[in-house]
Amino acid sequence: MKDVVSTRLRRVYVWELPVRVYHWLNVLAILALCVTGYLIGAPPAVQSNAEASHRYLFGTIRFIHFAAAYIFFFNFIFRIYWGFVGNKYADWKNFIPTNKAFFKDMWDVIRIDILLQKNKEHMAVGHNKLAGFIYFLTFIVFLVQCITGFALYADMSTWWFADMWVPVARLFGEDFNLRNWHHAAMWFFIVFAIIHVYLVFFHDYVEARGEASSMSGGWKFIEDDAWEEEKKEEAVFKRAKRSKQKRVAKTEK
């Protein structure tokens, strides 16, 4: 008991409000889209004596699906924008590998968090690089869903917006194939959500830095020495970047 030194924690504002709003809107949209989407693929058997003209159940289900799709899409566009103006944890560079260090960090995460290398923890204030890269893959699936979905919707829409997706969607084939891809990709979202929620619990449990609550308040709690360490790494990174810029400037001269 004596050897345990109580650590002082530093509060870091990781997820800004726009990121949090994006996240929860995304959750609601994906939930609505998966549920209604599944029902559109396999409608429930409803027994009713009402005339068809007095009911609009399936129409409502489809309306929710289409409305949620628009929210999902524009919310996502907003997130891309925030990737350029937000803080360093929201930056687009978290998602797309641009240097060697990115891959090294990914490998570290695989060793420590996935293969559970004994009694080590991986420090990441924002997204770790493996998570970042997997988000990048999810963005691609987002895009696939938008392309196939809006192209299927185009024939019911009078707005040019949905028609715009049709030419791209033909890479996936005719409507038959679009439906199949659109439906199959839903399972990606379901599997992703399961893993995502599990890993939130995992990080919260192993690292005790407030992973789960960070998406409501935006705060993560970093040990003082870990914070110093992180600061040093950031500084090294910044210096490397600056000297590279200088070198580029020199060669340009």
Add this chain to the structure above:
Amino acid sequence: MPSTTTKRPTYFEELRERGYSRRDFMKFCTMMAAYLGLEASGAAQIARSLESTPRVPVIWLHFQECTCCSESFIRSSHPIVADIVLDKISLDYTETLMAASGHQAEAAMKQTMEKYNGEYVLCVEGSVPTGADGVYCCIGGKSSIDILHECAEGAKAVICWGSCASNGCVQAAKPNPTGATPIHKLIKGKPIIKVPGCPPIGEVMAGVLVHIITFGRLPELDRVGRPKAFYSKRVHDSCYRRPFYDAGLFVETFDDENAQKGYCLYKVGCKGPSTYNACGVMRWNNGTSYPIQSGHGCFGCSEENFWDNGPIYRQMAAFPGFGIESNADKIGMVAAGVTVAGLAAHAIGTNLRKTKIIDKNIQEGREAEQGL
């Protein structure tokens, strides 16, 4: 064969000779104008054109097909439709309906090709087997590929009748043993129009021909080469059972009460929502009925690869390459199950492997709690 020395008679002259009144003729022109979606003056344009244009020679080839396209054509709602092409006045060569046979028939074809080089319209019914050097379909000692190339050479335009000629239909379904190939993949550099469907609607076929005769060019085509006038809307959007779909009232099995009530056939596999055709508006056999009206879902016969795109009687996404019975939901559920199992294993592993870190956190937390 019509005389080759005199001037070719016009369509109107031919029809008058066959006993059609001008009234019949005008009715036909009006009907065609309506089908083609032309403006009010369209009927007059068609009438004028058919009065003044000499008939267009037509060669109609039959390859890998069941002749349902021809059958559909001769059942279209106006008798002139059948007469205008299928009768001897216009059709210079067609294996199925011409009187001549054997060498005589081949001679007729050759004569037409030579005399009307660059003028005749080539209609193709059926796909062309390209496997084993084309031996799966030979006519008069020649393979269908050779016949097609020979005939297409001097054709003004090529019309692909039906799904066979447009996208291969059932014989091109996996594993496509004869290498059945649609026409547009074999003929390059000619105007090609696809009129898919198994078979296409008779009036649609007539409309396409009348358009070519009247305006001397192909009608406006969509992205895949089908005439926009007939293939721009989904069967779903013109379906008279659509209100049941929106209400969420579906036929569950073909013999249930809902089927009797005429509910939507979506759950028993109707592919109307992904099929572009005019069935819901024009219907079949003089506008008598169409599949959905007779209680069977649309199975998308005018769409490419409809045989390979999932089950006909279920509304399920098929996963290509995983066998007929595998669908996206099954694979998705298995993936989700495997994921949950993997995560459970990972959770156990975490508790076994990360003990030091977890214990330290817990100890520290306890200490802080006791310090209060």
